[in-house]
Amino acid sequence: MNEFFPPLDLVDTFWMPWATSKDFIWNAQIVTMGIMVSLSCGLIGSFIVARKLALMGDAISHGILPGLAIAFIATQSKALFPMFIGACGAGLLCSFCIEWLAKKTPLKMDAALGLTFTSFFALGVLLITQMGNNAHIDAECLLYGEIGFTPLAESITWGSIEIGSRPLLSIGTVTIIIISIITIFYKQLLVTSFDQTLSVSLGLPVRTIHYGLMLLLAITIVASFESVGVILVIAMLIFPSTTASFFFTRMPAILFCSIPLSIIYSLGGFFLARWLDCSIAASMVVVAMLCFGIAWAFGPEDGVVTKLFLKRNQN
Amino acid sequence: MGVGCGLMGGFVVTRKLSLFGDTLSHAVLPGVAVGFLWSQSKNSISIIVGAMIAGFLGVFLISLLKKTTRIGLDSALGLVLSGFYAVGICLLTRIQKMEFGNQSGIDRYLFGQITGISASDVWAMGISCILIALITMIFYKELLVTGFDHGFAHSIGLPVDFLQYLLWMLLAFAVITSLQVIGVILVSALLIIPAATASIITQKMRNLLVWSALLGMVAGVIGSYISFLGSRLPTGPIIVLISTLIFILTLFFHSQNGLLFKWLRLRGKERKIALENTLKAVYQELEGNKFSEDSVRLGNLAKRRRVSMPEMYQEAIHLVKKELAFLIPVKNQNLPSENTLTLSPAGWSEACRIVRNHRLWELYLTNEVQYAADHVHEDAEKIEHVLGDETVRKIERILSNPRRDPHGKLIPSRQDIEQGFIEKMVAKNLS
Numbered sequence: 001m002n003e004f005f006p007p008l009d010l011v012d013t014f015w016m017p018w019a020t021s022k023d024f025i026w027n028a029q030i031v032t033m034g035i036m037v038s039l040s041c042g043l044i045g046s047f048i049v050a051r052k053l054a055l056m057g058d059a060i061s062h063g064i065l066p067g068l069a070i071a072f073i074a075t076q077s078k079a080l081f082p083m084f085i086g087a088c089g090a091g092l093l094c095s096f097c098i099e100w101l102a103k104k105t106p107l108k109m110d111a112a113l114g115l116t117f118t119s120f121f122a123l124g125v126l127l128i129t130q131m132g133n134n135a136h137i138d139a140e141c142l143l144y145g146e147i148g149f150t151p152l153a154e155s156i157t158w159g160s161i162e163i164g165s166r167p168l169l170s171i172g173t174v175t176i177i178i179i180s181i182i183t184i185f186y187k188q189l190l191v192t193s194f195d196q197t198l199s200v201s202l203g204l205p206v207r208t209i210h211y212g213l214m215l216l217l218a219i220t221i222v223a224s225f226e227s228v229g230v231i232l233v234i235a236m237l238i239f240p241s242t243t244a245s246f247f248f249t250r251m252p253a254i255l256f257c258s259i260p261l262s263i264i265y266s267l268g269g270f271f272l273a274r275w276l277d278c279s280i281a282a283s284m285v286v287v288a289m290l291c292f293g294i295a296w297a298f299g300p301e302d303g304v305v306t307k308l309f310l311k312r313n314q315n
Numbered sequence: 316m317g318v319g320c321g322l323m324g325g326f327v328v329t330r331k332l333s334l335f336g337d338t339l340s341h342a343v344l345p346g347v348a349v350g351f352l353w354s355q356s357k358n359s360i361s362i363i364v365g366a367m368i369a370g371f372l373g374v375f376l377i378s379l380l381k382k383t384t385r386i387g388l389d390s391a392l393g394l395v396l397s398g399f400y401a402v403g404i405c406l407l408t409r410i411q412k413m414e415f416g417n418q419s420g421i422d423r424y425l426f427g428q429i430t431g432i433s434a435s436d437v438w439a440m441g442i443s444c445i446l447i448a449l450i451t452m453i454f455y456k457e458l459l460v461t462g463f464d465h466g467f468a469h470s471i472g473l474p475v476d477f478l479q480y481l482l483w484m485l486l487a488f489a490v491i492t493s494l495q496v497i498g499v500i501l502v503s504a505l506l507i508i509p510a511a512t513a514s515i516i517t518q519k520m521r522n523l524l525v526w527s528a529l530l531g532m533v534a535g536v537i538g539s540y541i542s543f544l545g546s547r548l549p550t551g552p553i554i555v556l557i558s559t560l561i562f563i564l565t566l567f568f569h570s571q572n573g574l575l576f577k578w579l580r581l582r583g584k585e586r587k588i589a590l591e592n593t594l595k596a597v598y599q600e601l602e603g604n605k606f607s608e609d610s611v612r613l614g615n616l617a618k619r620r621r622v623s624m625p626e627m628y629q630e631a632i633h634l635v636k637k638e639l640a641f642l643i644p645v646k647n648q649n650l651p652s653e654n655t656l657t658l659s660p661a662g663w664s665e666a667c668r669i670v671r672n673h674r675l676w677e678l679y680l681t682n683e684v685q686y687a688a689d690h691v692h693e694d695a696e697k698i699e700h701v702l703g704d705e706t707v708r709k710i711e712r713i714l715s716n717p718r719r720d721p722h723g724k725l726i727p728s729r730q731d732i733e734q735g736f737i738e739k740m741v742a743k744n745l746s
Contacts, residue, residue, distance in 0.1 A: 054393040104574070105566060111511050114337055115562065118504030122555035125501075129549050232404075235397030238390050245386070278409040285401030292394065296384065304383050 027270070033168055034266030034284055037224040040175040041233060042240030042258030043182055044220050046251070047213060049241045050193040055110075056095065058234045059117035060214065061221050063094030065124025068225070073127070084222050091218035092211070094120050167227060174223040178216060182255070189213070190251055228281040239265075239288040246299025264291060335374075337503035338396040339483075340490045342373030344403025348410060363439070363491050370487035373399055443488050450485060451524065458482065459520055498551040505531060508558040512565045515573075534558035586633075588700050593630045594639065594666035595673070595699075596620050597658055602724070610643065610657040631656055639665060667727040672707060673699040674720035679710050681721040688721040 048057050067090025071082040094116055101112035182189065192199045192209045199206055221233050228236060244257035268291075269284025276283070297305045346369025350362035373395050380391040451458065461468040461478045469475050490502045513526035538554030567575045596619045600611040617627035631654070634640040639662030645653040658666060676695040680686040686694075711717075720726050 049387075049390050052387050052389050054387070054389040058393055058396070106514060107511055111507055111514075114503055114507040115511050115559070118337075118501060118507065118555055119559040122501055122504060122552035122559070125549060126552040126556065129552075232397060232401055234393055235401060238393045238397065242386055242390055242394060246384075276405070276409055278405045282401040282404035282408065285397060286405055289394075289398040289401065292398070296380075302384055307383075 029168060030280065031266050031270055033171060033227055034269060034280070035262045036168070036171045036175050037227055038236050038240065038262035038265045038284070038288075039258055040171065040178050040220050041224060041236035042262055043178055043255060044213075044217055045237035045239075046241035046244075046254050046258065047189055047193050048217065048237055050251070051213075054234075054238050055113060056098075056214075057217060057237045059098060059113050060091045060094055060217055061225075061233045061237075062117040062124075063120040064088075064091045064218060064221060064225075065121055066090050066127055067093075067124075068222075069124050069127035084219065087222040087225075088215060088218045090120065091221070092214065095214055167223075171223045171227075174219055178220065181216065185209075228284070232281050232285050235285040235288060236265075239285070239292055243288070243292045243295045246295035246301050246303055249301060261288075261291065335377075335392070336486060336490070336506040338377065338392045339370050339373060339486060340502040340506075341396045341403075342399040343367075343370045343487070343491060344400055345369050345406055346403075348403050348406035352406070352410060366491045367484075367487055369399065370490065371483070374483050374487075443491075447485055447489055448528075450481070454478065454481065455521075498549075501551040501555050504555040505534075505558065508555070508562050509534065512558070512562045515562075515565050515569055530558065530561060534561060589630060590633060590637070590639075591665070591669045591700055592620060593627075593634060594658075594662060595669045597640070597656060597662075598666040598670045598727075610655040613654045613656060616656065628654070634662065638662075669699055671727045672702045674724060674726045675707060675710050675714070675717070676702065677722070678714055678717055678720050678726070682714060691721065 045057070048054060064087040067086035067088070068083055069086075070090075071086025074086075075082045097116045098109075098112050101107050101116065102109045105112075107115070188199075188204055188209055191202065192204060192206050196206060199209075217237075224233055224236070240258040240261045241254055243261060244254040248254050248257060265284045265288050268287035269280055272278075272287060273280040273283040295303065297303055300306055343366040346365035346367065347362050348365075349369070350365025353365065354361040377388075377391050377395050380386055380394065381388060384391075386394070457468075457473055457478055458481075460471075461473060461475055465475065468478075486506075489506070509530040510523070510527040512530050513523045516526050517523050534554050534557045538557045539550055541557070542550040542553045565573065567573050569576070593616070596616050597611055600615055600619060601609070613627050613631060614624070616631075617624050620627065620630075622630075631640070631642055634656070635642050639659055641657045641659060643655045643657065645655075673695045676698050677688075677691040680691040680694060681688050718726055
């Protein structure tokens with residue numbers, strides 16, 4: 001067991017990645033990517049969690065896999081646009097299937113959910129394995145992603161100016177889109193998330209907003225699957241807002257909380273992975289889990305220890 | 316293995332725990348990794364023990380989260396699922412970089428590969444399958460009661476918590492044993508899909524369990540056979556896709572509950588209702604003329620039925636085909652609405668029957684159920700198509716053979732129906 005945990009070399013873990021300018025650029029890209037992914041996921045995730053759609057997010061993130069695979073087979077590239085079309089198509093199809101099954105057949109919601117996304121996922125895995133070795137894409141990459149490859153990806157040039165690597169650019173665009181949409185439609189999103197009846201009576205297009213949110217979710221997942229993989233995206237969606245909910249109860253505070261949290265996740269994950277020499281994306285989630293555990297215990301709003309402490313004070 | 320998962324799936328789906336299975340199957344991953352690390356080999360016992368512990372830890376955490384926080388069940392499931400999975404991936408990637416981790420096989424726990432199974436794995440699977448079957452048989456009644464009515468089970472003194480844990484243990488068992496064939500991610504599919512298919516076929520729990528075990532087995536056998544044929548075909552996804560295929564086929568083509576047949580039956584019923592409504596419209600049109608004529612113009616019918624002329628014409632043709640009416644075409648083809656329709660004796664008695672049902676029901680509602688007279692029409696509009704002879708007799712007896720409905724219109728009597736045109740003529744003379 002001892003060899004599993006290598007000795008923690010502080011200098012190597014915390015300083016070496018930043019020592020030379022080349023390393024610095026390389027690793028800064030990884031960390032930035034991590035921050036952007038967890039930020040955009042965290043923002044969207046706050047609404048998803050408030051709507052009790054956490055597992056829908058899970059289902060969609062599994063469900064887009066065949067779409068990604070088909071788009072890749074069709075175009076033979078990992079360009080964002082076809083990938084995005086494929087993923088959105090598959091994701092929306094998946095959510096339609098789930099709703100149709102839950103409404104029109106005797107199946108319950110959870111069974112419909114489980115049935116649909118596992119089938120989609122199986123199809124996706126099958127397609128990916130059939131693509132063979134010539135593909136740049138493989139099952140591992142799609143499923144867990146490798147954030148460490150971010151700087152390796154081909155960079156996009158605009159005119160003659162190099163403006164950064166493709167995944168970083170696409171997640172950046174998505175983050176900006178999400179932030180602006182949330183700022184513009186904040187009220188509508190908030191109302192529809194918490195009180196469906198009120199929002200219908202206010203004349204808000206509830207269904208449109210619902211599918212719009214699903215679309216945003218699909219975009220976020222597409223932009224981040226390469227770095228964290230389809231399964232860990234769900235962690236990025238749920239962890240920030242549930243962790244924040246131990247500190248704050250109001251939505252704006254929870255949303256703002258995803259900024260520091262995403263920085264903690266990204267840096268923490270990076271250092272953990274550096275120390276243990278394992279997958280960065282998975283380490284990010286492990287860090288997220290630790291944060292959640294701490295919040296669960298000591299959070300001022302609903303933390304277990306806090307509650308015990310308060311009780312004792314009362315007695 | 317299919318049998319075990321199918322059996323467990325029956326309970327899982329009926330308890331609305333489908334996503335629980337999913338979570339459990341993801342949560343066992345760190346257990347698998349730790350088990351592997353412990354023995355430093357692909358020893359199945361240490362892996363199974365590790366997976367068991369991890370699975371239980373996951374389940375325990377979920378219930379703890381539920382109890383101590385305001386986090387919804389769905390988020391709690393998602394948290395545990397992804398968190399545990401991430402730990403698992405972390406460990407696995409770490410293991411792959413260590414010297415003994417190069418022994419292949421650990422990553423097949425993710426997707427499953429049936430060709431890489433050793434004899435001892437098969438034995439472990441067989442034993443756990445038999446164990447699951449035995450325990451479900453012994454505790455069938457208890458599991459059934461707790462599954463459907465938690466409060467009742469508690470009140471008759473069943474150890475609900477114990478059974479809950481038993482079920483979770485069995486679930487973890489089923490998940491772990493199928494890991495090697497189908498992989499972590501898709502185990503939950505095998506839990507859910509056969510049971511969902513079975514729930515379409517049957518409503519009874521006992522049959523559901525048998526069916527779902529059977530379907531699980533069929534999917535398992537066909538899937539592994541196919542994946543055996545191809546060189547690069549992963550077993551797990553193929554088994555899952557086969558069972559999805561079975562599900563889709565069942566969903567559409569099952570003789571009683573299949574959507575296709577349901578749809579056909581519904582269409583048949585809709586057609587019958589349209590037909591009866593047309594007959595009723597003919598009757599009302601005749602009645603409107605105080606039965607002075609014995610045929611009606613299609614244009615008037617269409618207006619009364621609120622349908623377009625071509626639709627009305629189609630329905631008239633339909634009536635003629637069923638020998639319920641005769642269509643007398645006009646010479647001038649440009650005026651289809653001038654075509655007239657005359658009821659045959661059979662059509663007449665059918666029309667009378669419908670109108671009678673309608674008006675009797677209206678009367679029944681106003682007199683016996685104390686509805687206001689202007690509220691009864693909607694209801695009667697629906698019930699007129701489904702009232703059986705016996706019910707009509709009963710209502711007649713209750714209302715002592717009434718002649719007029721709440722709106723003052725004549726209720727056609729049984730004689731009207733039997734005698735047909737004769738009575739109509741009498742009515743004509745009376746008015």
